[in-house]
Every structure is written in C-alpha cells, then in structure tokens.
Amino acid sequence: MQMDEALPTFIAESRELLHDMESALLGVLELDERQEAINAIFRAAHTIKGSAGLFGLDAIVGFTHVMESVLDRVREGELALDEPLVQLLLSCADHLAGCIRALAAGQAEPDEAARARPLQQRLQAYLGAEAGATPVAVPEAGAQAAQATTAGDWRIALGFGPDVLRNGMDPLSFVRYLQRLGELRELRLDRSRVPALEQLDPEACYLDLSLVLHTDADRASIEGTFEFVREDCRIEIVPPADGPQAGPSQPEPAEGIERIEAAAPTDTARPAEARKAEGPLIRVDADKLDQLIDLVGELVTASASATLAARATHHTVLQECNAALAGLIDEVRDCALQLRMVRIGSTFARFRRVVHDVSREIGKNIVLELHGEDTELDKTVVEKIADPLTHLVRNAMDHGIEPAALRLSRGKPETGTVTLDAYHDSGQVVIEVSDDGGGLDSQRILAKAVERGLVEAGRNLGEAEIFALIFEPGFSTAEQVSNLSGRGVGMDVVKRNIDALRGSVSLASTPGRGTTVRIRLPLTLALIDGFQVGVGRSVFVVPLESVVECIEYREEGGSGPAWAELRGKVLPFIRLRTLFEVGGMPPARQNIVVVRHAGQQFGLLVDTLYGEFQTVIKPLSPLFSQVRGISGSSIRGSGDVALILDVASLAEQAESGQGAAART
Template sequence: MSFDIDQVTHTFIAESRELLEQMEGALLAVAQDGPEAVNAIFRAAHTIKGSAGMFGLDPVVAFTHVAESVLDKVRDGAIPIGDDLVALLLACRDHIGALVDAVEGGTLDGNAALADAGAPLVAALQGYLGSTAAPPADAAAADAAPADAAAADAQSAGGAGHWHISLRFGRDVLRNGMDPLSFIRYLGQLGTITGVATLADDLPDADSFDPESCYLGFEIGFVSSADKATIDAVFDFVRDDCAIRILPPESRVAEYLAWLDEAPAQRERLGQMLVRCGSITAHELEQALAAQQAAGAQAAPIGAILVDQRTVHAPVVEAALAKQRQAPEARPQQENRSVRVDADKLDRLINLVGELIIAGAGANLVARRTQIPELLECTSTLSGLVEEVRDSALQLRMVKIGATFNRFQRVVHDVARELGKDIRLDVSGEDAELDKTVVEKIGDPLTHLVRNAMDHGIEPADVRAARGKPAQGSVTLNAYHDSGSIVIEVSDDGGGLKRDRILAKAVERGLVEPGRQLSDKEIFNLIFEPGFSTAEQVTNLSGRGVGMDVVKRNIVALRGSVDVASTEGVGTTVTVRLPLTLAIINGFQVGVGKSVFVIPMEMVEECVEFHEQPGRDWVDLRGQPLPFVRLRERFGIAGAPARRRSVVVVRYGGRKAGLVVDTLLGEFQTVIKPLGKVFAGARFLSGSSILGNGDVALILDMAALLAGVESESQAAAA
C-alpha cells in the first residue's frame, strides 16, 4: 500500500514538535533530574536528526548534529551543564523549531535568514567542543558516520547482540519520495552493520524494467544493544511500503524468557504479552493478526504464525503460553480508546446543540400553551435528552489547564536570567478543567501577570537576604473550581504592593479625589487603570503602564474578573475568576417589567420576598445585612415596580448580595450569544440569549454589578 509523501512529512513535523516540547521540559528540569534529563534531551535531538536525515533535510541535520555532539560530552561528564549551557541549548531548541517551521512552510532550502540566525549558535556550541565537532557536510554523511555517539554506545555496551533484519521494499517506495538506503544508513546510528546481502531475485528482464520502481531486498546483519522496538521504529516512515522481519539474537531470547518468568501471572492475550516483553513489536503483531484473519476458519494459533514468520523464537512463545495458563480467569477489561477531532468540527457541534436548545425551548412553550398531555410528555422527554446532549458536548471541549501552566516554566527561566534573579515556578491544580476557548484566550493575560510578578514583585537577592527571605524567589500558579467558575491565582513571595505610593500616584493623576477613603482592595485595583505605573524606572519588561489594563480588559471580555490582594514585604496574589464555558450555561431567569435577565445558576443561593424600607439599600437576612441592587434602577427601566417583588441572593467571589426583581421565571438552559457591536460597551451585561418565544434575554455581568457591593456591605454592617 502506497502513501503520500506530504502525509509522512506532516508526521515528521508533528513528532518533531512533540520532541522539542519534551526537550524544553527536560532542559528546564535538568538541575533536578540530572542524568535522566540529559538522556531525554539527547534522545530528542538524536531522533530529530535521524528523522531529518531520512528526508534529506540537511540544514536540520547539520545544526542538530553539533548540539548532539555537545550533549554527548555532557552525558560522558566531559562538559558540566550549567545555567549558561542550558540557556544556549534552549536557544538551539528554538532554532530547531524554526527549522521545522520552515520545513512546514517549504522555505527551508536556501533560507539565508535561518542560516544567519543559526551561525552564532553553532559557534557557541563549538566553543564547548573546540574544533573537533564540525557538522557533517550532508545528511548522508551524518547517517553513515561510524563514530556517531549512539553507534559507539551500542558497540561498547555489554548487552549488544547479533540481529538479523530482512527487508523487502515495495515497488513504489521511490515514487513516494523514500530512499531505501537512507534507512539502512540510519541503522548505523543504533549499532554496527556487519553485513548486507542484496537480493535481486525480483528483477525483471530489461524490456520490463521500470527505472522508477524498486526491485531490491536486503538481508542485514546488525550488532546493537538497542531493543526490538527501537530498531523497528527506524522504518516508521516507510512501514506501509515494505515488509520487515527482525529476528533477535540468541542472547535476547534468554532476556525474554527471564522477563516472562518474573512477570506476574495475569490474564491477557498472547500477542500483548509478547509485545510487553519486547520479543515482538506492535506492528509485527498487527501483521500476524491480519494473516490469521485472512486464513479464516483454518487459521493457525497466533503463536504459530509468529514463529512461522520468523518474528519470534519458539521457546519464547512456549514460555508465554505457560505464563498465560498460570493466570487466573478474569473478566476482560475494555480498552481505553480515543480519537482526535478537529476543533472546528467541535465548535460546529456546540453551535448546533445551542440551536437545538433554543428550538426545544420553543417546543416546550407551545406544549405549555396548548396543554396537550401527549405533547407535554414528549417535550419533557426531549428537554431531558437535550440537557444530556448539552452536558456531553460541553465535556468534549473541557481541557486541563496543566498544559497552559507548563508553558510558563520557560517564561520564568528566561525572564529570571534577563532580570538577574533566582526565581522558581511552583504549579498546583493542573488537573482543573475548563473550556478550550477560555484556555486559548487566557494565555496572554497570565503571561503578563507572571512577568509582572517577577519584575515588580520578586526583590533582588541582596534585598531578600536583608529581609530574612531565601535568596530564591517563588512565583506560584494555582487553579481550582468555585461556584461554577475556575479561579486562577498568580502569587509571589516578593515585596508586595506599596499601598501609599499607589494611592499618591492615583491622586496625582486625578483618578482619586484627595482625602477620599478607599479600602485596600480598591487601592490595589487601581493598578489596572490604563497607563498606571509606579515603577521608578522603565525596563524591557515593564514600567510603561501598559499591560495590566490589557490584562483586565481581556479577562473581562471572557466574562471574568480580576482582583489583587497584597501585604507589603510578604507578597502579592492576583486572583482571576473565569466561567468554565463560554457556550451554554444553566441560567436563572428573572423579569423586571417586560425585560428578562439571566443570572448564572451556580451563583444563585436562594430567593426571598422583598420588603421595601425607604432610604436603606440593604435587607436583614437572618440577622446579617445583605446589600442589594435594584435592577430596575440600574438599567433605567420605565414603569412602576410590581407590588410584590423578590430578592435573588447571589454569591460571587466570596461576596454575597441581592438583586431586586419583579418576577422569578425559573431555571432554563441558556445559550450564550455575544452582544452586537452597538451594545459592546454596555455595562453590567456579558451576553444575550434567545428565548423559546423568540425574545432576547440579557445575561448579567455579575462582576460589574457587584463591584460596589463590598463597600456598601461594610457601611451597612457599621
């Protein structure tokens, strides 16, 4: 079966990016993980270089070879790895990423800008090597180099054995852009090729010969300490266009038998057991199962097929069968299966579910109006099913925030070096889930907050020592769920905000009237005003008053809120509160006159009857003062209020308040629609929704509505 070279190139690009992420994570953790992290970095670079060599991507091979040579000396202990080398290797990782991007864009060959960007990095790497590690002239030289570090490791390892590899390439392998010899040369990086026999028995006569077809096969003798899966992975890019048989050395048979003897007895299929012990690969098992299925009722057992195919030695199969018989009977467990779905298709599904909810609400309204029992029963069943579909669809879009948090390890490392400070990042709550759309949009605001904490919050080492703090500062990212929202905290153990300086700056700029009494929270939130800064000097990171206002604007655009708490000399915590989803919510509908408003159901605690008391903007709720907001006055709705009104008690971010409304309409599924451009600047509203009768309901922005409630609550308590 042939395949498209573009598809294989796409696989190379995707896998290279995954390896680069692993490389970055290992570089940032090298101080803690030591040799294990160094090995992970080396493996990532080595795999990228080998894969690039198969595709003839010489610039990628040449650059990565130099970095790999440095890493090889680090593994041997010849070069100590410190902060400077880690920073250099991170820059090399970024450059390899740029080369991979150029491969994707088709701009790799002859790219002078990339060559100029890589030259100083190569010079810096060679400074660690002296003049002994010039990059190879081309990809073939890199692949064939017998002194390659991996080959040397394989030859010197005590566990090396003689493998036998049988290759039969398909007719169209050359047409698909693959060079069979490149895969054989790449084997030299895993060990030593002791002999190659070329099989030409499929060559046709001269009249039938096609110069673009491959007729050759190879029998290869190979000495290596690599395992079977590693050797098999060499042929990943050509697997669909060749037949591969890998027969392990006799020494490995003893290892497989020892593994099977020591493994706990458990009920599993023979093929799975052989894959786990390493005697066969998953691809070999798939081929054997396909052969068994094709044979139908007369098919031999899978073990016999594997032995006949020279995939595994017979004693290994016999030992696996014996271990299988020892295992107790157990109920088979269903395998976890997953499938990748394009994000646009997922968004389309959510939009359709939203339209389904609106249509269902319309049908429910008609059923209540007509009072036909059968129709009421059908719409009730439909509403329940729609709610289940909604919850399942929304769950598909929920992702863990841990991936976003992990991005900041690199940010903290780079910014700390730029500032000359020793700062670590602590992360908790990585398993908290929220809508993928929120995750995508929260990255930039969090980056601003983390960089600001490092620049303004964490003091220099001498100041921290004078204050009795450890020399290493810390920035903490924490996430957790609360009242239908996700809360993200960005904390630092730095010097904290200077309350008096912020207030003086605000008075100087006319943001606060002189003599006005403000709470600490109100003063700290002044840092989100446009252009506000108390920095004594402007740096590359901050000090121009641009950033924190953008942070607040972006968070508010996500229907969220942001607050600051700080203690001078101890540290600062910025709390970001965001909705779990931007698509569909459970909403509590209330009426004021002819207008309908929606409150997120997770915030509603209870509803009580409202008794008007002139001149007082709070009610007594079981002995506690509860400030409230009259929605009719807040939105300027004309008409007289209803004779009997209610107070909806809501809680948001630790604050409790009441909303005075005319009528309570109950809980409904609410499809969130964005406000049009005309209403984009409207206060106290975060979106809209379409009701079953076609009318529009407005979704309340609770953060804005309750902004002044805290001070009112303190005055009421007094």
C-alpha cells in the same frame, strides 16, 4: 498521504516534542536520578531528526544530529549535564522552535545557517576530538556513497517482534529511513516465521528482513534508526570490514527467503520514530468544533421549544418522549462542551521557562509553583489569557520579588517564589498570580498617580481604588527603565485583554508579604445551567452555580433601603427594575435571588422566578460591550431573548452601594 498533507502533523508533533524537551531540561538538574529525563531529551531530538529527514529538511536534520551526538555522550556518562550545557540545549530548542514556526507560516525550509552555526560550534566543543569536524548532514535519498572514501557495505538483519504493529510502528519506514543514510543495495524477506492462515494473528508481526546498506555512516547512526523499536526487535549489524561486500553477484536466496528490489523512498512513508504507541486520538480543526458547539446550542434551544409545546398539549406519551429526547440532548451538550475544554496546565507550564530565563537576566533566585493545572477552560480563553499572564509573571519577578540580600535581611528565604493557581468559583474560572515579595506601598502608588495627573491631589481613596490605579495606561512606579518594565506599559494591556474576555482583574497586597493579582473569567463560550427570573416583561438569566437561595420580599412603595435582613445578617441587594430601567410597577410580592460571588453574598430583587433552564450563552455585540451587569444573551424556548447577568459586575455595584449606605 502526500508529504504536504503530512507536514502539519510533523509541525504539531515537533512542537509537542520541543515542549517536552524544554520541560525536561528545566527540571533535570533538580533530580537525583536524571537518566530517565536525559533519555527523554535524547528521544525528543532523535524523533525530530528522523521525522525531518522524511520531509527532506536537511538543515533541521543536520542541526539535530550534532545536538543528538552531544546528548548521546551525556546519556553514556561521558559528559556531565551542568547548568551551561542545559542553557545551550535550551537555546538549541529555541532555534528548532523557530524553524518549526517558519515552516508553519508557509515558508520553505528556512535558511537558519547564520543562527545555527554559533550553536553548532558550541555543541561541537563538547564533542572533544570531534570539535573540528563538520556537522553531519543526512545525504539525499539514494545518494551514491562512493563519493565518500570510507563508504562500505553494512549487512543488517532485522527480526521484528510480534508487538511492533500493535505499538504503532511501521517496519518498512525503518527501511525507508535507512535509505537516507546511503544506498540500499539488497533487501530480502524471510517468510519462515509466518504461520498457517488459520493460526495467523492479523495484529502480530512476523517480518524478518536482511539488507545490505552501502554508506559512510557510522554504527551509532545506523543503530539510532532503530532507537524506538530496539526492545521489540532483534537487530544484527555487521560492519564492512567484518563481512563480504554485498553486490549483484550474491547467491540466490534460500528457500523461504524472498529478494525484494530496493525501493526509493516514497511519499507514503510514515515516521517510524514515533514517541509512543498511538492512542485513540485524532486532531480536529478548531473551526469544526466551533460549528459543532453552535449547532448544539441551537439544538438545546429547539429542545426547550419542544418541551414547551409538549406541555401545552397535555399529551402524556408526547411529554415522555420529549423528556427522553431532552435527556439525550443534555448528554450530547456535555460531550460537545468537553471537546473544547482544555487544561490550563499546558499554559502554566510555559512559565517555567519564563521564570528560568528572567530570573537569570535580573540576577534573582526565583522558583515557580503551579497549582490547579487540571482546571479546564474553553480553548479560546486559554489562548487569549497567555499574554496577560506573561505580563503579570514578569512584573511579579521584577517589581515583586526583592533582591536576595534584602530578603535575607527581612528574615525571608533567599529564593523568591511566584505562584500560579487556577480554580472554579461561582460559575467562573479564577486565575491567581502571586509572589512572596515586598508587597505594594499604597501611599507611594497614590503619590505617583497624583504626580502623573491620574488622581486629583487631596482626594481620599480606599486601598482597593489605589491598587486599581496600577492598571491605568502609562502608570509605573519603577525608578529605572529596564528590559522588563518601567515604561508604563503592560498592566493596562492586561486589563484591556481581560476586559475583552468580559472578565475582571483585581489586586491584593500585604506589605512585606507579597502581592496577588486575581483574574476572573466568565464562561462566555459555553452552554451553562441558568436560573431564569422575570422583571416586568423582561427575562434575565443568573448562572445557576452562583445562586444560593430565593426568598420572598415585600416593600412599600418600592423605594425602601437596598438591603434586607437574612437570618440576622444584612443582605445588600440590587433592584434589577431600577438598574435596567424596566417599566411598570412592581408586584406586591417580589423575590430576592441570593447569589454568591468571591465569598460575598448579595441579592437581586426580581418580580418572578421561572426556575432552572439550560442556557446557551451568546456574546453581546461590540455595540453593547460597555453595558455593565450583562455578560451575554440567550434565546428562550419561546423565541424571546433573555439577557445573562454578569454576577461579578453586579457584585461590585452591590458592594459600592452597601458602602454608600454605611457612610450615610
């Protein structure tokens, strides 16, 4: 594998390491026992340094070396890990993330010296007597150490344990990395531990090496090479002053020991500083997954066509074979969908840093609580929801959470709380952003809206309608413009982005207790189980998870009230024939499909019930993006098009219709 082919893997792994480092730094000060977290932070920096060295990214290597030196002193108890040092290390992680982003954008190694120098100087200040030293940069492979006055020959003996290969380590990669520290003058292989062929375990390692490294590096740098194999390896390191200088005149190796010519680093080197043994994981291009989902969707449609054809033949054996095939297709469908589903926890975790930084910027004590991190969404939805969530979290911190003194005067804890939660409801994913702040003043919002000309003076609006004004472009109740808010942009962007995902956003608030913004996202990029209904010659699909029950309904003339009685309670319903202007007369006996959304029940009046079908959701063309009540389309087994109903939008219409009926 050429190094340019391996670079994307380095970029992906570095991003994961930096994410782990940031998470550990954000939580380490809250731990009673910090050693494990400190070790994790050190390993992340050390792994990035080692892998970057293999790609010749000397600026990254030099920077992480200084960072690693500080972390090593923290690990040894020589430095206390306090808030200022955590902030500095977070800034260093940000700098490394910027370097990785530049590499991912196709740049050669970015020249970040101007940005790195102040951070390196602050790191050097923690190194005490070494504060005036120049940050160490790893020399080029094979560089002659003679130019350094303190260079010498280090003798190193390595006895790799039997589990090294099973744990995903490449013993030769350690040797290749050592060549980044200096000149490898001698390398010998000891074959004495290799058993007879019939006793040899092909997964076990029997490798013993002895080598001479001419370098000006210190013992810590050499030992650091073997950080992740230390428990599975016998290591002996003899400094230059404690042993004879190795050179060409060394005696011939003893029996069983083979001298190997020192090889230059090769492009086939794989980073040995792996964080953990490799699991059964592979990285797959997202475009390939999209193509797979499309093909599975077509397969489901073709299976529905085959089912209809098999039923028409009345051939028992053919129907049985088709049923078995349909069952396998169901399993393939479920597996394919899971490939694109990711937990929202990784997106939620980003906001620990947002809350950490913003709370210090605005001078408020705020903590973040996360719930529902295991809730899964389609990968593309997760990616597109990150920006709206950022706006909402920052807005909750700036507008929602009160200053500490005010909170104390109201009998609240000094520290405010922002909560992120996610869960499934009626075939949708619900994401909530809540705060325990002062809540919203509906009358103040209405006054601002009137002042800005968004609402006519004297107009009577309900609380939900007033809160919805917050999402209008240019609306803001902030008295001052700050770095976070006050310019009237942000909440309208949130609504626009969520609308683009065919989702909905609503807001609820209690004065003095806090505010909750609730986002509902339909599963527009998935195959779902649907309940098909007919109105005239048109077919509609209701997400099966929203369906509660079906009841028979009769009305005279088709113009009666849009509500029915269900077990002593009023059930509002929507006539799909009227809503979508479907031609023809309704039959004498119709059906009401009772659906539930966000705890609200309402009905859909239809002509025919076709039953459950697997449904492939296809997004609507942008030409129909403004159509209310429809979230997508699907191809039936017969080849006809069925429209998928947007239950959230229909629920709003049912609620408004019920309110109008109540007022009359």
